[in-house]
Amino acid sequence: MDGGKKDVSGSRASVPSRKKSEDSLPKIEPIQGAVCAQMVRCGKAGCKCGRGELHGPFHYLFWREAGKLRKVYIRKKDVERVRDLCRARGRSRRMINRGIDLWRRLQLELREVESDVRTK
Ligand SMILES: [Zn+2]
Numbered sequence: 135m136d137g138g139k140k141d142v143s144g145s146r147a148s149v150p151s152r153k154k155s156e157d158s159l160p161k162i163e164p165i166q167g168a169v170c171a172q173m174v175r176c177g178k179a180g181c182k183c184g185r186g187e188l189h190g191p192f193h194y195l196f197w198r199e200a201g202k203l204r205k206v207y208i209r210k211k212d213v214e215r216v217r218d219l220c221r222a223r224g225r226s227r228r229m230i231n232r233g234i235d236l237w238r239r240l241q242l243e244l245r246e247v248e249s250d251v252r253t254k
Contacts, residue, residue, distance in 0.1 A: 167197030167198075169192055169195055169213065171192065172191060172192055172194055173188035174190050194207055195240065211221075215236060
């Protein structure tokens with residue numbers, strides 16, 4: 135009764151196999167990120183944000199990747215889920231797996247948003 139993880143095959147491969155689906159996870163670890171709200175300046179002339187009334191708050195997920203701090207924009211409807219993922223650190227890998235899809239989508243959106251926000 136210990137999870138049925140016994141190896142009964144008898145013949146061991148000399149190379150440790152990596153067939154577990156968990157190992158196919160990308161190296162990114164979104165779960166180590168933190169969700170933060172930020173105010174944003176759109177940069178349009180005459181916009182209220184030019185007078186200090188910034189837009190937002192917009193939510194971003196911050197995380198470290200290869201020692202660099204990175205961020206990705208989170209749409210309002212995704213904020214809850216991403217927060218959950220952050221809290222899920224240390225929980226089941228399956229939950230993280232589910233988050234990867236969302237994660238990929240967020241990374242795609244990052245480009246659009248950044249080019250949006252970075253208007254001079
Ligand atoms: Zn503005």
